[in-house]
Amino acid sequence: MKTFNDVMNQTAILKADFAIKKAVEDKRLAFGWASVANFEDGSVVVDSDDDVIDIGTLEKAAYKYVRLYRSGGEMHERGAVAELVESIVFTKEKAQALGIPDGIIPEGWWVGFFVTDEVVWEKVKSGEYAMFSIGGKAQRVEVEE
Numbered sequence: 001m002k003t004f005n006d007v008m009n010q011t012a013i014l015k016a017d018f019a020i021k022k023a024v025e026d027k028r029l030a031f032g033w034a035s036v037a038n039f040e041d042g043s044v045v046v047d048s049d050d051d052v053i054d055i056g057t058l059e060k061a062a063y064k065y066v067r068l069y070r071s072g073g074e075m076h077e078r079g080a081v082a083e084l085v086e087s088i089v090f091t092k093e094k095a096q097a098l099g100i101p102d103g104i105i106p107e108g109w110w111v112g113f114f115v116t117d118e119v120v121w122e123k124v125k126s127g128e129y130a131m132f133s134i135g136g137k138a139q140r141v142e143v144e145e
Helices: 004-008 011-018 055-068 092-097 118-126
Strands: 022-024 029-038 071-074 078-090 107-115
Touching (some): 029 055, 078 092, 107 118
Antiparallel strands (some): 022 029
């Protein structure tokens, strides 16, 4: 299992995996991974708090977010700066149904946001805000490695 420290030692890989993948400047759109449960090789992502999330739990949380919220915030402090326009949780089953072979994409939550706030959009364009960050509440449960 890869740990967060393993990934941090490969900074280029981390940035490539979680960075905003596409920004459409004239449309104020930003796309990328909101969260990844498993890397392309199937290894588990362990975050900076030594937490992991299984793909089923992530999928359930993503669906709840899409149903009830759909609004993006800025740095977990200021809300309503972006609107969700695209969301898919890629599981092995969904990737297979789409004809995507194993090992090509991670299992995770892909999102797209229309950025409504001018100041935030400038920070996305400049690269200051280079990736998505999701917040939430969870019950921590010990797991065996």
